Amino acid sequence: LQSRTVKAGELLFAEGDEADCAYVIESGEIEVTMRIEGIMRCVAVLGAGELVGDMGLVDDEPRSASAIATADSRLTIISRADLASKLAVADPLLRLLLEVSVKRLRAKLESLRAATPIPINTAAAVEVARLEGELKAGINSGQMQLYVQPIVDMRSHQIIGFESLVRWMHPITGLVRPDFFIPLAERSGLIVPLGRWVLREACHAALRFDREQNHAKMAGKSGFISVNVSAGQFHDPEFIPELASILRETKLNPERLQLEITESILSDTSAAKRWIAGCKKLGVRIALDDFGTGYSSLSYLHEFDIDTLKIDQSFVRRILEDKRSEKIIITIIQLSQALGLEIVAEGIETQPMFDRLAALGCHYGQGYLIARPSPIDAYFAAR
């Protein structure tokens, strides 16, 4: 008998596929999902010793469900020919028994598909659990990809650094945006392994920019890489030790790494101060992201050892139409000058926005006008 290995996250077969073989799971875990009322639902989680994809083999119908590996798995293949040769010599009663039980199983699955909808909460919970499983498998099987977006000096137009933005290349759905899966990662705790992956990958990216990037375009200096850190990572006691070991391991100059945190983290003032101090001791820079959206910390901003403020896109977007947004940006720029902070305006989409921000004294900018986030490889290819 032949065997096959599938990586976590890999699709074994999809609903509707022709069924030409069944599998015995030797090791690992396979999740069987069915589309019920338009939503993919997990109908079984199978482990070592169990059989998957066996029905189609017996009754020659297309696959009635999809199977995805949720862990690296080793499978033994039972082909139709294998089965046919065994069945040919099997006791006719045994053969009948097999066919009848497969029919019964199929009918049961069909009734599941037609069943009255699961109450919304349960359905949502099942869906979230399924997505978490997929995200976990995705993180473990290389489906995450690091995108980068340049940050420029608005006076010289030179790139001074990059923000790293993670993407999930889902094997079926395709590219998934972080606005969808970061909250999922946060609530499931997967943000910790995901964040670690991003951090390590970002450090490697910075080193790669060093080797391959046009230095003239980077103001002749080594650019920095900015990495988003969310609440779950902030609360992870291993974050700072891990950060230290990643820096040691990659040998990246820590001054070239910037961590972006949001104001919500600062609400626990003493914990935030300790955390920032821990990061700064390692030599990395701290930016306050989405600045202006959580006004609470504005008055005691000076208490935190922060290097950069990133003006939230919502103000930048309205700068030309809305006097209040412009006033807020002017205030932020004045505040940053008083506190000796650098300012980055995010979400610059048009030339008039760029010009207005530059005229107001904003020195650094980021946005679609300058460049969209793109995979690091594409960045080098475009050069």
Ligand code: C2E
């Ligand atoms: P963010 O940190 O505020 O990142 C900026 C977002 O604005 C990015 O969305 C970026 O693609 C988008 N953007 C950049 N320029 C423009 C523009 O000119 N116009 C508009 N409309 N949008 C622009 P993205 O990549 O979808 O990321 C969304 C959020 O997901 C990020 O918001 C960040 O909070 C989070 N995120 C992304 N990567 C990571 C990560 O590695 N770790 C963590 N913890 N969070 C991440």
Ligand code: CA
């Ligand atoms: Ca950010």
Ligand code: CA
């Ligand atoms: Ca932001």
Ligand code: CA
């Ligand atoms: Ca944001």
